[in-house]
Amino acid sequence: MANYWLMKSELDVYPWSQLLADGWTHWDGVRNYQARNMMRDDMKVGDLVMFYHSNCKPPHIAGIARIKREGYPDFTSWDPTSNYYDEKSSPDNPRWFMVDIEPVVGFENLVDLPSMRDEISLENMPLLRKGQRLSVQPVPKENFEHILGMAGHSMEDVA
Numbered sequence: 272m273a274n275y276w277l278m279k280s281e282l283d284v285y286p287w288s289q290l291l292a293d294g295w296t297h298w299d300g301v302r303n304y305q306a307r308n309m310m311r312d313d314m315k316v317g318d319l320v321m322f323y324h325s326n327c328k329p330p331h332i333a334g335i336a337r338i339k340r341e342g343y344p345d346f347t348s349w350d351p352t353s354n355y356y357d358e359k360s361s362p363d364n365p366r367w368f369m370v371d372i373e374p375v376v377g378f379e380n381l382v383d384l385p386s387m388r389d390e391i392s393l394e395n396m397p398l399l400r401k402g403q404r405l406s407v408q409p410v411p412k413e414n415f416e417h418i419l420g421m422a423g424h425s426m427e428d429v430a
Contacts, residue, residue, distance in 0.1 A: 274318045275415040276309075277398055278336075278372070279325040279406040287322050287333035287377060295339055295373040298407075299347045300355040302367065306407035311342040311368040313409075319429055320372055321410060321418065323398070331383040332418060335429050340371035375429050378422040392417055 278298060280286070290296055301307055318338040324331055344365035347355040360366035387393050396414045397403055410418075419425055 274313060274315065275321075275410040275412055276314065276318060276338075277321040277323050277332075277408050277410050279323045281326040282324040283326065286324065287374070290322065290334075290336065290372070290374050291377065295371055297345075297369050298372055299345045299369040301345070301369065301406060302355065302357070303405060303407075306405050307368055309407050309409065310370050314338050314342060314370050316341055319375065319415065321415070322374075325406075329383040329385055331381040332378060332422070333381060334377035335375045335419070335424075336372040337375050337429075338370055339373045342368040342370050345369040376424060378424070380422050382418050382421045386421065387418070390417065390421070 285296070298310070301310060316338055320336040320338065321332045322334045322336050324333055344362065345355070345367040346362075347353040348357040348360035348365065348367040349362060350356055355367075357366055387396070388399060393399060393414055396410065397405075397408045398410075416426060419429070
């Protein structure tokens with residue numbers, strides 16, 4: 272059974288359009304233990320991901336990606352030239368993990384944060400909870416399906 276996720280990306284750092292151009296990417300640089308644990312332990316090949324632009328007005332979901340490779344050590348953490356370097360992480364004792372994702376479908380109708388807040392059926396979605404700052408978070412299947420519908424898509428479009 273697939274799991275459903277939301278991953279936040281800053282529009283000016285790695286936008287949906289770049290994922291489309293690249294065809295896939297490492298989801299590296301996550302430096303929060305709770306998010307790391309989900310990437311390392313819970314994300315599985317085939318799981319679906321809402322690609323969320325977080326630092327724009329308004330923040331929005333731009334498309335759906337799929338987990339292409341399960342969690343493995345984030346090699347950027349032991350590269351001293353990387354912005355994500357962590358001197359306490361090493362190949363022998365990795366502290367941080369990443370997954371690989373690939374695009375599935377882009378949203379012509381972006382689903383923005385204010386629209387999601389207006390939907391009563393999404394009130395329990397982790398993204399909409401006050402104080403929720405995790406860059407990687409689970410999404411209940413019913414919320415995932417509802418947001419697909421808001422974008423003019425269905426589960427068949429992401430199968």
